[in-house]
Amino acid sequence: MTLAHQPSMWDVAEEATLTPLAGRVRRHELSDGAWVDHLPGWVSGSDEVLDVLLGDIGWREDRRQMYEREVAVPRLLRWYGAGETLPHPLLTGARTALDTHYGPELGEPFVSAGMCLYRDGRDSVAWHGDRLGRGRTGSTMVAIVSFGSPRPLLLRPVTGGPSLRFPLGHGDLVVMGGTCQRTWEHCIPKTAKPVGPRVSVQFRPRGVA
Numbered sequence: 359m360t361l362a363h364q365p366s367m368w369d370v371a372e373e374a375t376l377t378p379l380a381g382r383v384r385r386h387e388l389s390d391g392a393w394v395d396h397l398p399g400w401v402s403g404s405d406e407v408l409d410v411l412l413g414d415i416g417w418r419e420d421r422r423q424m425y426e427r428e429v430a431v432p433r434l435l436r437w438y439g440a441g442e443t444l445p446h447p448l449l450t451g452a453r454t455a456l457d458t459h460y461g462p463e464l465g466e467p468f469v470s471a472g473m474c475l476y477r478d479g480r481d482s483v484a485w486h487g488d489r490l491g492r493g494r495t496g497s498t499m500v501a502i503v504s505f506g507s508p509r510p511l512l513l514r515p516v517t518g519g520p521s522l523r524f525p526l527g528h529g530d531l532v533v534m535g536g537t538c539q540r541t542w543e544h545c546i547p548k549t550a551k552p553v554g555p556r557v558s559v560q561f562r563p564r565g566v567a
Contacts, residue, residue: 374403374448379459383531386522389515391497392538394524400452401503401529407446408505411557415445417475432482432548434475440564444471449503453561456501460533464499468561476509476556479549487516487539490567498566499535502526506556513544527556539566 383397401407417434444450449471457467474483488500502511508527513534514520524532534544546558 372403372406374401374406374446376400376448376451376455377402379455379531383459383533388513388522388536388538388542390541391536392534392542393536394513394522394538395531395533395535396524397531399529400531401448401505404505404529407448407529408555408557410446411473411475411505411559412555413445415473432480434477434481436473436475438471438473440469449559452503452559456533456561460499460501460535463535464563466563468499468501469564470562470567472560472562472567474558474560476506476546476558478555479551479553482548483546485514485543485545487543488562488566489539491565492563494540497536498539498563499533500539500566501531501533501561503559503561504528504530504532504556505559507554509546509549509553509556511544511546513538513542515542516540526558 377400379397379400383395386394386396388394415436417436420431420435438444444453453468453471461467476482492498504526506527508525511524511526511532512521513524514522526532
């Protein structure tokens with residue numbers, strides 16, 4: 359797979375490294391027991407990881423039934439289960455750092471890593487919550503690390519109301535916690551603007567999808 363991407367003008371480190379979480383990540387308290395943590399630039403030198411993720415790591419194109427026809431899901435997918443080796447060592451380090459920082463609050467480790475490749479502005483994900491499994495009834499966390507061209511993550515309450523916007527790309531981190539998966543929903547909208555590829559890496563605990 360060959361996807362051209364524009365390197366970040368700000369993230370110029372040659373080697374991918376993690377910056378500290380403690381004292382830097384900012385929490386946004388939402389309604390109904392939901393919250394979102396946000397840390398721009400958590401990964402320094404993120405383009406090194408992006409180059410690996412845009413390679414042959416087993417990306418697949420899923421299809422889904424929509425009304426009377428089957429259509430392609432507008433993004434490519436890759437799932438890494440518990441114990442499966444991640445494609446770049448920084449991602450293993452990121453999961454360890456997330457466990458260290460959030461473990462006392464979450465009470466369990468992050469085990470899986472789902473990945474989405476948004477090839478350009480036509481790729482997207484519709485409004486949804488990660489409600490398969492335990493996320494439907496209990497509080498949990500989903501941590502997302504982004505690589506590549508920034509795309510907005512939008513969140514809105516399931517009961518209605520204005521949406522919040524978090525631009526994510528080039529090593530940014532967002533963590534959705536508390537009741538966020540069942541009382542709020544999120545999406546990555548399509549855009550007509552010229553944007554390069556973005557890979558979203560989602561770390562989840564056991565039984566959350």
